[in-house]
Amino acid sequence: MNDLTSGPFFAGIDIGSTMSKAVIVDAQGSMRAYVVGQTGAEHRLRANKVMEDVLQKAGITLDKVAYIISTGYGRVNVPFADKQVTELTCHARGVASLFPGVRTAIDIGGQDAKVLRIKDGKLIDFLTNDKCAAGTGRFLEVAADTLGLDLNEMGRISLQTDKPVRINSLCTIFAQQEIISRLSEGQPLPDILAGVYIAIATRVVKLARQLKVEPPVVFTGGVAKNAGMVKAIETVLGTPVLVPQEPLITGALGAAILAHDQYNRLIKSGEYDAHREKKLSEARIDFGENGR
Amino acid sequence: MSETATPAKTDQKRAINRLKSMYPLRNLVQQDYIDTLNASNEGKPTVWAMLNYWEGDLPLKAMGLNIVYPENYSTLLASTGSAESFLDASDSDGYPTHLCGYGRSTIGYSYRMMKDLNGRIPPEAPLGGMAKPTLLLGSGIICDARFKWFQALGRYFDAPQWVLEMPMMGTAEGTEPDLEGYQIKFLVRELQAFIAFLEKLLGRKMDWARLEELIDLAVKIHETNWQISELRKSIPGPMHSTDFWSSMPPSLFFAGDMATALKLYQDMLAEVQERVNNKIAGINYPEKYRIVFSELPPWHSLKFFDSLAEKGWNFVFESRGYHAPRPLDFSHVSDPLEKLARLSRNFIFSIHPCALEDGIANPVAEVYLQTAREFKADGFFLHPLISCRAASAGLRSVQDFLMKRLNVPTLWVEGDIIDKRVFNPQETLARAEAFEQTMEHYRKVRKAQGLDW
Structure with missing residues (x-):
């Protein structure tokens, strides 16, 4: 990747509620690099940081990036982006680029779920x-904190059983209390964990069914990295799901591909140079040695 | 995209192109609150009434009573940002938070008035507040909250209560042709009993000539409103939903002086006609998407519609349930109570035969199918209300019918009429942006199917 010095390249930045992601694609629309980091409270700083990191990883400088699209909750806080696009559109584009025949995508993020x-x-x-x-x-996260487990470990343990307990509470906080009650009743930990995954899956699949799920179904978002959650979604949905190698970055990938498309449109219409000039005059971002 | 005239420069600051004729209609309802306060100060009887689809309003007015509508006042509380403290007061008195938002806010108002302030109007109440009632008029139409809420209010006030009823609605069986006569008789008996109650309460007789005069005005107000609705089918849509909501009380509640209201609606009809003639839209941006809104709006966040107007979203129509129904021919009806009974019944029963003709048993869905076709809707903004079962229960079915029959997509946004804490404008705007892609897709699908929009 580091030998690439010619452009143009295109970037997508997804500032999510929990994680921030950046992706670089090349002129053929192939992904060249991606990074993932915690969002935190300072969206602008985080946007700068993930951009700086992804440039470094791709081995290119910002001036080689012809167009940038930002997405996610914090998309308005990416001042160097050429355009902002809603995460729903970007996710759809990103998922379809990885799985061209996809008909349904389920995305579970830190604070939202979408179908x-x-x-x-x-x-x-x-x-x-x-x-x-x-x-x-x-x-x-609340369940993991309550049980003193990390999320991956929780997923692995949940796979040890086929007898999930029923978690009835619809509220995250009350579910936390219910988990403690189940533990004190002596229910096995794998059964409780599997029950937690089924509870989440049931809520999300209800949402999916309102849209009439059609396969193939792709499962994305940070939660899709968890093996216990994948199994639960498949169980409740009654159909296998496809999970990208890196399910966190589909939004950023979609944004980068849309950036590529938008660049081509502007080139075709002869408007790109004027757009770029305007954008450069507005930019006030320091990316250190990788900046322009 | 439809053709839209360039907006006047002076209007460009506002995304929604408000009708000038809307403002005096909006003020008319405000005058009702002031008049009722004055009447109360003079020791005259005052009424708090539930929207009753005109069964009760006209007899009350004919007997010279001043009426305010807690349902309408709740929208004022929400739109002025004053609802939260009253919602908290309702919570404090032990009412659950999942009850009707309108009910909760006026229960909270009553709690403040009677328990905190010894009968005085809460100083934080907008428009001078609602005067203490001497009569509470509930209604059994549409949902149980509409009389249970008034029962709850009755526990704060030493005031008599009455509940007006309507025959069963919402089912195919309710529209059997031979039932109509029974339904009219039922309503006439309801009205007779109500008038007898009022005469006893007030110690004076009904002014029948005045009642007939008011019924005639009511019919004319509805006819004028119906004509306005018909004009709104034009492209671009000449009147934005926010103008409808601001001007609906004199038609929906017969708020204000009815002769004045009729004149103002005629002015509105003329203004809308002028816009249609000149292809002037209800938004100051090119009309990109024609949207229909359902159910009741987030009264606390009406500014939100400006952001959508800036994107070219023209809300060309909204829930039929708050509109004047298709006019009836009253030429064969001479008895004023029968005329009034038919006027009320028309609202509920006018749509169901159309639904049955269209091969579905769901009158609410039928209303929206008709609206989608007639208004050439690109999409529906469905706003299920956390605290209103009646308005929200059928919306999934509506969503399904719109898609299955017409390939018209819906944006589903949960919220509430009163409680702004459950509405997320920023998130909704992000979803609206994505929804444009959905609407574009289904435009192509409809065209491929031979539909003309």
């Missing part, structure tokens, strides 16, 4: 959970 229906690579419908942390990665 996308995709056709010919485009988003045609979607639903999101927007009122409650149950059914999101936050629910898992």
Whole structure:
């Protein structure tokens, strides 16, 4: 990757509620580098940092990046982006680039869950959970904290059983209390953990069914890295799901591909140079030795 | 994309191109609150009434009573950002948070008035507040909250209560042709009993000539509103939903002086007609998407619609349930109570025969299918309300019918009429942006199917 010095390249930056991701693609639309880091409270600083890191990883400088699209909750805090695009659109594009025949995508992030229906690579419908942390990665984090486990370990342990206990609480905080109650009743830990995954999967699959799930189904987002969650989604959905090698970066990847598309449109219409000049005059970002 | 005239320069600051004729109609309802406060100060009887689809409003007005509508006042509380303290007061008195938001805010208002302030109007109440009622008029139409809520209010006030009823609605069986006569008789009996109750309570007789005059005005107000609705099918949509919501109380509640309201609606009709003639839109941006809104709006966040207007989203129509129904021919009806009964019944029963003709048993879905076709909707903004079962329960079915029958997509945004804590405008705007892609997709699908929008 480091021998690439010619451009143009395209970047997608996804500032999510928990994690920030950046992806670089080349002129053929192939991914050249990606990075993932915690978002934290300072979105602008995080945007600068992931951009700096992904440039370094790709072995290129910012001036080789012809177009940048930002997405995610913090997309407005990426001042060097040429354009902002909603994460729903970017996720759909990213997933379709990895799995061209995809019809349904389920994405579970740190604080939200969304279900996308995709056709010919485009988003045609979607639903999101927007009122409650149950059914999101936050629910898992609370369970992991309660049990003193890390998330990966929790997933592995849950796979040891086929007898999940029923977690009835719809509220993340009450579910935490329910987990403690189940432990004190002497229920085996793997059964409790499998029950936690099934509880989350049930909520998300309910959302998916409102959109009429059509296979193939792709499962993305940070939570898709967890083996216990993948199994639970497949169990509740009743169909296998495809998981990308790096399920966290589909939004950033989609943003980078859309950046590539947008660049081509501007070149074709002869508007790119004027756009770039305007953008450069607005930029006030220092990327250290990788900056322009 | 439809053709839209360039907005006047002076209007460019506002994303929504408000109708000038809307403002006096909006002010008319505000005058009702002031008049009721004055009446109360003079020791005259005052009424808190539930929206009753005109069964009760006109007899009350004919007997010279001043009426305010807690349901309407709740929207004012929300739109002025004053609802939260009253919601908290309702919580403090032990009412659960999942009850009707309108109910909770006025229960909280009553709690403040009667328990905290010994009968005085809460100083934080907008528009001078609602005067203490001497009569509570509930309604059994649409949902149980509408009389249970008034029962709850009755526990704060030493005021008589009455509940008006409507025959069963929402089912195919309710529309059997031979039932109509029974339903009218039922409603006439309801009205007779109500009028007898009012005469006893007030110690004076009904002014029948005045009642007939008001019924005629009501019919004309509805006819005018129906004509406005018809004009709104034009492209670009000449009147934004926010103008409808701001101007609906004089039609929905017959708020204000009805002769004045009729004149103001006629002015509105003329202004909308002028916009149609000149292809002027209800937004000051090119109309990119024609959107229909359902159910009740987030009253606390109406500014949110400006952000959507800037993106070219024109809310061309909204829930039919708050509109004047298709006008009836009353020429064969001479009895004023029968006329009033038919006017009320028309709201509920006018749509169901159309649904059955269309091969579905769901009148709510039928309303929206008709609206989608007639208004050439690119999408529906469905707003299920956390605290309103009646308004929200059928929306999934509506969503399914719109997609299955017409390939019209819906943006599903949970929220509430009163409680702004459950509505997330920023997140909704992000979803709206993605929804544009969905609408573009289904435009192509509809065209491929031979539909004309």
